[in-house]
Each structure stands twice: as C-alpha cells, then as structure tokens.
Amino acid sequence: MTRGPTWFNITSLVLGFSFLYLPIVLLVIYSFNESRLVTVWGGFSTKWYASLLQNEQLLDAAWVTLRVAFASATIATVLGTLAALILVRSGRFMGRSLFSGMIFAPLVMPEVILGLSLLLLFVAMGTARGFWTVMLAHTTFAMCYVAVVVQSRLVGFDKSIEEAAEDLGCPPVKTFFLITLPIILPGVIAGWMLAFTLSLDDLVIASFTTGPGATTLPMKIYSQVRLGVTPEINAVCTILVGLVTICVIAASLVTKRQQVQRERDERAAFGADG
Amino acid sequence: MAPGGSILSSRFWVGAVLAKKSIGPVRREFVPWENSDHPPFIEFRGVTKKFGEFVAVRNLSLKIYEKEFFALLGGSGCGKTTLMRMLAGFETPTSGQIFLDGQDLAGIPPYRRPSNMMFQSYALFPHMNVEKNIAFGLKQDSMPAREIEARVSEMLRLTKLEQFAQRKPHQLSGGQRQRVALARSLAKRPKVLLLDEPLGALDRKLREETQFELMNLQEELEMTFLIVTHDQEEAMTVADRIAVMDKGELVQVATPAEIYEAPNSKFVADFIGDVNLIEAKVTGKSDAGTRLVSVVDGFVIDSDQETEAGLGETVWYAIRPEKVRIAQGRREEGQVNQIDGLVWDIAYLGDVSCIHSKVGEDDHDTIRATFANISRMVENPITWDDEVVLSFNRDAGVILKG
Amino acid sequence: MSEQIATPAKRTIGGKLLIAMPYLWLLVFFLAPFLIVFKISLSQIAVSIPPYTPAIDLAEGWQGLVEAFREFSFENYIWLTEDALYWKSYVSSVVIAAISTLFTLLIGYPIAYGMARSPQAWRPTLLMLVILPFWTSFLIRVYAWIGILKNEGLLNQFLMMLGLIDEPLVILNTNIAVYIGIVYSYLPFLVLPLYASLERLDGSLLEAAEDLGCPPWKAFWKITVPLSLPGVIAGCFLVFIPAVGEFVIPDLLGGSNTLMIGKTLWVEFFNNRDWPVSSAVAVILLMILVIPIVLFQNQQQKMSEKEG
Numbered sequence: 003m004t005r006g007p008t009w010f011n012i013t014s015l016v017l018g019f020s021f022l023y024l025p026i027v028l029l030v031i032y033s034f035n036e037s038r039l040v041t042v043w044g045g046f047s048t049k050w051y052a053s054l055l056q057n058e059q060l061l062d063a064a065w066v067t068l069r070v071a072f073a074s075a076t077i078a079t080v081l082g083t084l085a086a087l088i089l090v091r092s093g094r095f096m097g098r099s100l101f102s103g104m105i106f107a108p109l110v111m112p113e114v115i116l117g118l119s120l121l122l123l124f125v126a127m128g129t130a131r132g133f134w135t136v137m138l139a140h141t142t143f144a145m146c147y148v149a150v151v152v153q154s155r156l157v158g159f160d161k162s163i164e165e166a167a168e169d170l171g172c173p174p175v176k177t178f179f180l181i182t183l184p185i186i187l188p189g190v191i192a193g194w195m196l197a198f199t200l201s202l203d204d205l206v207i208a209s210f211t212t213g214p215g216a217t218t219l220p221m222k223i224y225s226q227v228r229l230g231v232t233p234e235i236n237a238v239c240t241i242l243v244g245l246v247t248i249c250v251i252a253a254s255l256v257t258k259r260q261q262v263q264r265e266r267d268e269r270a271a272f273g274a275d276g
Numbered sequence: 277m278a279p280g281g282s283i284l285s286s287r288f289w290v291g292a293v294l295a296k297k298s299i300g301p302v303r304r305e306f307v308p309w310e311n312s313d314h315p316p317f318i319e320f321r322g323v324t325k326k327f328g329e330f331v332a333v334r335n336l337s338l339k340i341y342e343k344e345f346f347a348l349l350g351g352s353g354c355g356k357t358t359l360m361r362m363l364a365g366f367e368t369p370t371s372g373q374i375f376l377d378g379q380d381l382a383g384i385p386p387y388r389r390p391s392n393m394m395f396q397s398y399a400l401f402p403h404m405n406v407e408k409n410i411a412f413g414l415k416q417d418s419m420p421a422r423e424i425e426a427r428v429s430e431m432l433r434l435t436k437l438e439q440f441a442q443r444k445p446h447q448l449s450g451g452q453r454q455r456v457a458l459a460r461s462l463a464k465r466p467k468v469l470l471l472d473e474p475l476g477a478l479d480r481k482l483r484e485e486t487q488f489e490l491m492n493l494q495e496e497l498e499m500t501f502l503i504v505t506h507d508q509e510e511a512m513t514v515a516d517r518i519a520v521m522d523k524g525e526l527v528q529v530a531t532p533a534e535i536y537e538a539p540n541s542k543f544v545a546d547f548i549g550d551v552n553l554i555e556a557k558v559t560g561k562s563d564a565g566t567r568l569v570s571v572v573d574g575f576v577i578d579s580d581q582e583t584e585a586g587l588g589e590t591v592w593y594a595i596r597p598e599k600v601r602i603a604q605g606r607r608e609e610g611q612v613n614q615i616d617g618l619v620w621d622i623a624y625l626g627d628v629s630c631i632h633s634k635v636g637e638d639d640h641d642t643i644r645a646t647f648a649n650i651s652r653m654v655e656n657p658i659t660w661d662d663e664v665v666l667s668f669n670r671d672a673g674v675i676l677k678g
Numbered sequence: 679m680s681e682q683i684a685t686p687a688k689r690t691i692g693g694k695l696l697i698a699m700p701y702l703w704l705l706v707f708f709l710a711p712f713l714i715v716f717k718i719s720l721s722q723i724a725v726s727i728p729p730y731t732p733a734i735d736l737a738e739g740w741q742g743l744v745e746a747f748r749e750f751s752f753e754n755y756i757w758l759t760e761d762a763l764y765w766k767s768y769v770s771s772v773v774i775a776a777i778s779t780l781f782t783l784l785i786g787y788p789i790a791y792g793m794a795r796s797p798q799a800w801r802p803t804l805l806m807l808v809i810l811p812f813w814t815s816f817l818i819r820v821y822a823w824i825g826i827l828k829n830e831g832l833l834n835q836f837l838m839m840l841g842l843i844d845e846p847l848v849i850l851n852t853n854i855a856v857y858i859g860i861v862y863s864y865l866p867f868l869v870l871p872l873y874a875s876l877e878r879l880d881g882s883l884l885e886a887a888e889d890l891g892c893p894p895w896k897a898f899w900k901i902t903v904p905l906s907l908p909g910v911i912a913g914c915f916l917v918f919i920p921a922v923g924e925f926v927i928p929d930l931l932g933g934s935n936t937l938m939i940g941k942t943l944w945v946e947f948f949n950n951r952d953w954p955v956s957s958a959v960a961v962i963l964l965m966i967l968v969i970p971i972v973l974f975q976n977q978q979q980k981m982s983e984k985e986g
Contacts, residue, residue: 006797007796011795014788018785018792021865022862028822029822082700084696085700088697092697103975104705104709108708111920112922112923112940113920113925114943114960115960118947119960120707122957123707125728145700145704162395162399163399163401165366166395168366168386168387169386169391169393170387170392170460170461171388171416172387172413173387185402202815206926210947220815235821236825239821243818246813247810250806264446271446
C-alpha cells in the first residue's frame with residue numbers, strides 16, 4: 003500500500019505501541035526505585051542492582067541459563083539448518099509430511115505438553131535430570147524455530163549458484179561450505195539468536211525437564227514472582243530486557259547499514275552499461 | 277585478428293559480420309558435418325529424459341563438432357535447457373548416452389566434467405569479488421597460485437573487466453555481470469562452453485554487441501560453444517549450425533541460411549522469421565518442379581521445388597514476405613505466380629514497410645509483402661483499398677507437407 | 679521446465695546420515711515422547727519411582743510387555759469426564775483463548791493497518807518495534823503487568839489520581855487480567871502476518887475502487903478486509919492455539935477461579951504428582967488442538983502454493 007497514513011492510523015499506532023511498551027518501560031523505571039514497595043516511588047537508586055551482585059543463587063541460575071542457552075542454540079542451529087535444507091531441497095522422501103509436521107508443530111504446541119512429554123521420555127530412558135536434559139529439550143523446540151528462519155532465507159536462494167560451483171569443479175560438500183553457507187549465514191545467525199533467546203526465556207519446559215542443581219534464571223524469577231513483586235526482580239528483568247534490546251537493535255542497524263550500502267552500490271553500477 | 281587487440285570492439289565486428297553476410301552463409305571453410313567420417317566432439321545417442329510422466333527430451337540423437345558454435349533453438353518447454361543440463365551433468369538421462377570427446381559421460385558428476393556453463397541468471401557468487409569469482413574454478417583444480425593469477429588477469433583483460441576486479445557482483449551493472457559470468461566459465465578452458473540463454477537479461481543494443489563478442493571469443497579461443505536460446509535472431513547471428521527443437525525432439529538441424537531459406541516443416545518456417553503459408557493442392561509434377569493451385573482464390577503457383585506429396589494432395593507453400601513483389605494493378609490472364617489482392621493494412625517500420633493484402637473472402641486470408649524503404653520521405657503510391665498484384669519468382673518459396 | 683522439477687542428486691552414505699540427523703532427533707525427542715505420554719496416560723498412579731504403574735521394563739522382554747498391556751486402562755480418561763474440574767478447564771481454556779483472540783484482533787488490526795499505511799521509510803522501524811517485545815522474555819512481560827494491575831498498582835493509582843474511581847478496581851487475579859495478559863503477549867504474533875498481507879495489498883486496487891465510485895470506508899470493507907483475510911486467519915491461529923494451553927499467564931495474572939487447562943495440568947503434575955492423570959490431560963488437550971493445528975497447516979500450505 004502506498005497511501006499516506008490518516009489520523010486514525012497514527013492514533014492507532016501510537017496507542018498500540020504504548021500498549022506494547024508501557025509495561026516494560028514502567029518495569030525499567032521502577033527497578034531504580036529506592037523504596038522496597040514496588041509501586042510507590044521513593045526516589046532514584048541503583049541499590050537493587052548492587053544487591054543483585056550479592057545474590058549468589060540468582061547469579062548461579064543466570065550462569066546455568068547462559069550455558070544451556072549457548073549449547074542448545076548452537077546444536078539447534080546445526081540441526082535446524084539441516085532440517086531447513088531438507089525441507090527446501092529434497093524432493094519427495096519417505097515421511098516428508100511427517101517431517102514437516104514435526105518441524106512446524108512445536109511452534110504452536112503448548113509448552114506444558116512439550117515439557118511433560120520430554121520429561122516422561124527422560125524418565126523412561128532413565129536419564130538423570132539436570133543441565134543436559136534441559137539443554138536437549140531446548141534444542142528440540144529451538145531447532146524448529148531455526149528451521150523456519152533459515153528456510154525463509156533458502157526459499158529465495160538461486161539454486162544455479164550452487165550448480166555453477168559444481169560446474170566449476172567443486173564437489174557438493176565443499177560447495178555447501180564455500181558457497182551455500184556464506185550466503186545463508188545471516189539467516190543462520192538470526193536463527194541462532196532466536197534459539198538463544200528462546201532458551202533464555204523458557205520457564206515451562208525447563209521446569210519440567212530440570213533436575214537438582216540446574217535451576218534456570220526464569221525458574222528463579224518465577225518462584226520469586228509468586229511471592230510478590232520485588233524491585234530486585236525488576237532489576238534482573240531490566241538487565242535482561244536491556245541486553246536483548248541492545249543485541250536486536252545492533253543487529254538490525256548492521257543489516258540496515260549493509261542494505262543502504264548495497265542499494266548505493268547498485269545505484270552506482272546502474273547505468274554503467276553502454 | 278590481432279591477439280589482445282580490440283577483439284571486443286563491436287563496431288569493427290559489426291562491419292565484418294555484415295560483410296560476411298553479404299558474401300554468403302558460410303563464414304569460413306568449416307563444414308565438418310558434411311563429412312560423415314569426421315568424428316563428432318559431442319554426441320547425444322538416443323537420449324530420453326522424463327520428469328515423471330512428462331517427456332522433456334524424446335529419443336534424441338545429435339552430433340556436434342569440435343570448434344563449432346552450435347545453437348539449440350526452441351520455445352520454452354521444448355527441452356533445449358534439459359538437453360544442455362544433461363551435458364553439464366545436472367540431469368541424468370532416463371535412457372541413452374552422451375559422449376564428449378570420445379568419453380561416455382554417464383556417472384560422471386558435474387564437478388568432474390570438462391565442460392563449463394554460463395548460467396542464465398549468471399549465478400555469480402554474491403560474497404566473492406570479480407577476481408575470486410573468476411579464480412574459483414581454477415582453485416578447484418589446485419592450480420598453482422601464480423598461474424591462477426596469470427589466468428585471471430588474462431580473463432579480466434579479455435572481457436575488459438580489469439578495473440572491476442575488486443568489485444562484488446552487486447556493484448556491477450547487468451552487462452558487467454554478464455562478462456564476469458563469461459570470464460568465469462571460460463577461465464578453465466573447458467572443452468565445451470555451455471551458454472544457457474546468456475544474453476536474455478540484457479537490453480537489445482547490448483545484446484547485439486555481446487553476440488558479436490561471443491563469436492569473436494569463440495574464434496579466438498578455438499573452442500566449442502553450445503548455446504541455448506529462444507531468440508531466433510540470436511541463434512542465426514552467432515551459430516554455425518542451429519538445431520530447432522519442439523516438444524523434446526529435433527525438428528531441423530542445419531546452418532542458419534538453410535533453416536531460413538529451406539525450412540523442412542511448417543513449424544520451422546513459422547518459428548524462424550516471418551512467413552506466408554499458402555494452402556494449395558498439387559496439380560502437376562515434373563523434373564522441372566511442381567505446379568500447385570491455391571485453395572483460396574485458386575491462383576496457380578509454379579515452383580522449382582520437388583515434393584513427395586502426390587497429385588491432388590494438400591501441401592503448404594511457404595514464402596517469405598520480402599520475396600513477394602507488390603504493384604498496383606491486376607494479374608495478367610494465364611500468368612502463374614501472380615495473385616490479386618486488396619490492400620488491407622500498411623505498417624511502416626522505418627527500415628522496411630509491410631503491406632497486408634487480402635486475397636480471399638475471409639479476413640484471415642492475407643499475404644504479407646515487405647520492401648525496403650530505399651528513399652526518404654517518398655509518398656508510397658500504394659494505399660489502403662488499392663487493388664494490387666502480388667508476384668514472386670518460381671524459386672522464391674518452399675513446399676512443405678502439412 | 680526442468681528448473682521446477684528437482685531431481686534428487688545421488689546421495690552418499692554420509693549425505694544420507696546428515697539428512698537423517700534432524701529427522702532422527704525429532705523422532706526421538708518429539709514424536710517418541712508423545713507415545714510415552716499416551717502410554718502413561720493408560721497407567722495408574724503409584725507410590726514409586728517413577729510414580730506410576732505398570733512401568734515398562736524392557737528387561738522382562740515380550741512377556742513383560744504383554745503383562746504391562748493387560749494392566750492398561752482408560753480409567754484416567756473416565757476420571758477426567760467424571761471430575762467437573764477437568765472438562766470445565768478445557769471449556770474455559772477454549773473460551774478464554776477465543777475471547778482473547780478476538781480482542782487481539784480488534785487491537786492488532788488497526789496497528790497492522792496503520793503500519794501498512796505508514797510511509798515506506800518508517801516501516802522497517804515499526805516492524806522492529808513489533809518484533810522487539812517478542813525477543814524479550816515472556817515471563818518478564820507477564821510479570822510487568824502484575825505491578826500495573828494490582829489493587830495498589832500503577833493503573834489504580836493513576837485512575838484514582840484522575841478521580842475517575844474512588845475504590846481501586848480489582849483486576850489482578852481475575853479473568854480480565856488473563857485477557858489482558860494474553861492480548862499483550864500474543865499481539866506481535868497477530869500483527870506480523872496481518873501486516874505482511876496488508877503490505878502486499880496493491881494500493882492501486884483502492885484507487886480503482888474509488889475511481890469506480892466507492893467511498894474510502896466502503897473500499898476498506900470491500901477490498902482491504904477481504905484481501906487481508908489470509909493474514910487474519912494465520913494471526914488468529916497463532917494466538918489461539920498456544921493460548922489454549924497457556925500456563926504462565928493464568929498462573930501469574932489469573933485468580934483461583936481462573937480455570938485453564940495448562941494450569942490444571944501443571945498443578946496435577948507438580949503438586950499432586952499424578953503423572954498418569956496429567957498425561958491423560960495432555961493427550962486430550964492435544965486432541966483438542968490437533969484440529970486447529972491441521973487447519974492452520976493446510977491454510978499455510980495453500981498460501982505458499984498460491985505464492986509459489
């Protein structure tokens with residue numbers, strides 16, 4: 003659509019985005035509240051951030067979460083990229099619809115079901131629950147998100163680029179690493195980031211599949227939230243929100259700059275014929 | 277031809293090629309296909325390719341000779357691209373064999389075949405600069421770095437890309453990308469260069485220039501070129517021989533002049549250039565030629581051609597518009613190869629004019645005649661609704677079976 | 679032409695293994711667990727480890743399996759129909775999810791429409807603003823509403839300051855808070871596909887409609903809305919399906935009367951430690967959701983076929 007926005011459009015955008023952002027903004031503001039009563043402003047203070055650093059349980063949980071997120075995002079990226087390649091590239095094969103069903107179902111499946119079923123699997127296998135089981139569980143649902151992200155990148159991929167590489171004497175596996183992977187890399191990186199944050203955020207699946215000694219940050223936050231709102235939790239949340247925001251904005255600025263550069267180059271090249 | 281000189285200077289070559297056209301259809305004494313003992317360089321032997329139920333190529337046999345510039349010509353879906361992709365190794369024939377320089381290509385993957393391909397989309401590696409794109413194939417052969425460097429700079433010079441060596445594909449114009457693709461596929465000195473609609477993305481003027489560059493490169497490098505195209509003008513410009521394809525089969529394989537002047541079927545006559553097709557009955561056959569009577573209007577055609585069709589059979593007489601003369605008046609009684617017409621439509625095309633004349637009751641029964649506009653701004657005496665007479669020589673057309 | 683029909687290249691054994699990896703992974707960690715859930719839903723609760731019987735012990739071989747199968751029963755499922763708690767939870771989950779989806783659509787459509795109508799230069803920024811909350815923690819976003827909706831929370835403070843109300847409104851721990859939580863959390867899921875279909879809409883269609891004498895508001899109903907329907911449907915499914923099984927939102931924002939099946943399952947599992955019954959709850963939930971999931975998949979497939 004090319005027509006300009008009306009006042010109605012602008013109003014709905016302003017109201018809509020206020021609705022989306024106001025709660026987070028308030029949460030951030032009140033994390034700097036001096037008062038322990040979260041909803042009464044008692045002056046500016048960073049003491050809750052300082053007390054965070056003393057809270058070893060919370061820091062432990064954060065460390066576990068980061069490790070789980072890093073490991074599961076990495077494995078999920080490998081598996082998800084492979085899955086995307088299979089979905090886009092392989093013609094028909096046995097159980098193709100089952101495969102694509104298994105890729106897409108976890109995207110909409112309630113987390114309680116995923117969590118419960120994975121727990122029962124680990125119990126049936128007799129696996130000791132803890133870091134590894136959470137990691138495996140997160141890998142499983144994150145790989146589906148990665149597959150979808152990478153797939154969208156692969157759909158627009160000109161297959162003759164790979165054929166050109168093979169035509170010039172490059173065997174298929176080498177072609178994948180020299181040609182395909184570098185081209186779809188932005189999608190793969192985006193997939194990794196998504197998998198990482200999904201793992202970072204997850205409460206339900208982790209609660210089901212975890213064991214002693216592997217309490218993740220969301221689980222820690224959840225158990226404290228059930229006891230009531232505290233400025234300390236506000237502070238943790240602010241840090242998490244800040245980190246994610248910085249990463250996402252940085253990533254989008256980099257892509258934006260590349261795009262602008264690219265458009266400028268293309269304009270410069272245009273008209274060089276003749 | 278001075279090596280390294282202005283082989284890509286199109287103006288010079290436009291002149292040269294125009295000269296070539298004026299002296300005849302063969303640009304040099306190169307007619308290996310007329311010698312049945314001459315070994316073919318590329319040979320398709322009974323090749324069939326099916327995609328599920330769809331037959332893309334049907335039991336096709338074809339011989340292409342070394343140093344030939346060969347064109348596969350046909351509409352979309354005729355199987356020409358599939359045929360080329362089987363030679364490159366991207367498709368496996370359902371049955372039949374393909375030989376290149378005496379070697380059976382069955383089971384050899386694309387990356388071990390001594391052919392290189394220039395893709396329709398160019399398929400340049402977007403994350404590599406021009407130099408790296410050109411060097412890619414050489415690196416796969418583990419060529420020493422110094423030799424790669426030398427070969428790359430030679431290719432850059434040959435395609436006039438020296439100043440763009442460090443640019444990425446998206447920083448190039450369409451014409452420059454096309455040159456990179458060409459340089460990249462030529463860098464390995466393949467036994468045969470495959471060109472898949474190589475000029476489709478270029479505008480008309482650039483395309484014509486590039487066609488001549490391709491011909492010169494081919495002659496200079498003494499390589500075998502196989503081009504796939506749907507553009508008959510392009511095929512006729514560049515190729516020594518053309519194979520016209522339809523529905524997965526070869527319809528005619530011949531030089532451009534033969535294809536144009538002596539098409540072997542209604543399909544080829546209609547596909548290549550503009551043609552008048554007149555439905556007629558055979559009324560007389562002799563050593564000197566054939567006599568036909570048109571189904572519409574009943575005029576008599578006397579042709580020097582022979583036909584397999586028997587007396588009374590219906591055939592098609594195909595005659596190119598430029599071989600039809602047009603004048604005001606009526607035909608003389610008892611004369612052959614003359615048709616009465618009524619001017620129906622006149623198209624002024626700049627270089628030529630085309631007149632459609634109605635020769636029958638039906639609006640579709642028209643015959644086109646074209647003539648060069650040899651003088652400027654001369655009011656053409658022939659105008660709408662004029663009674664005209666259309667005439668042609670007895671060697672002007674060909675007789676084709678339905 | 680041949681380009682559209684891919685011929686699978688001859689795969690080496692290594693290549694086949696590579697392809698098999700994600701497949702096997704999903705079979706083991708996604709499909710097999712469901713079969714186990716189903717199996718356990720047919721078992722009985724027991725004070726043991728694991729807390730159900732019969733436990734299949736593969737060491738006992740075929741005989742053991744047959745023994746175990748004999749002990750299977752549908753008792754848990756019968757229990758689900760007998761205890762009103764469960765079927766009420768299912769019904770109220772579906773109702774809450776449906777109402778929330780409707781509100782999400784009512785709020786999301788003007789946002790997506792406004793984005794699609796905004797100048798080209800703003801769109802990437804607006805798009806990022808919609809996606810950004812999706813990247814921040816779900817738990818945190820739900821938690822943020824507690825401070826707002828509490829009796830002494832920011833919303834009540836604000837309304838009382840304006841003098842609109844004298845008594846604080848009780849919102850937290852009611853179904854209203856759950857609606858707000860779902861709408862807020864799932865809004866990006868609806869806006870994104872809707873925006874995608876609205877943005878593709880050719881502006882000249884509206885101009886053509888107006889040129890033919892259709893006033894703008896009517897053109898909106900006759901042209902824009904029908905053409906954005908695929909986006910509306912996709913967005914609604916993306917909100918509805920996960921909302922039915924939601925746990926965090928009803929647990930944190932809802933009250934003791936808020937019945938949602940995700941919460942019921944959680945309580946059954948973690949508090950009552952009744953694994954067989956919670957498995958049966960999960961199986962039924964899955965069966966309820968299979969219909970919309972399949973519908974959604976079909977719709978997506980149709981859309982991609984249309985574009986392809």
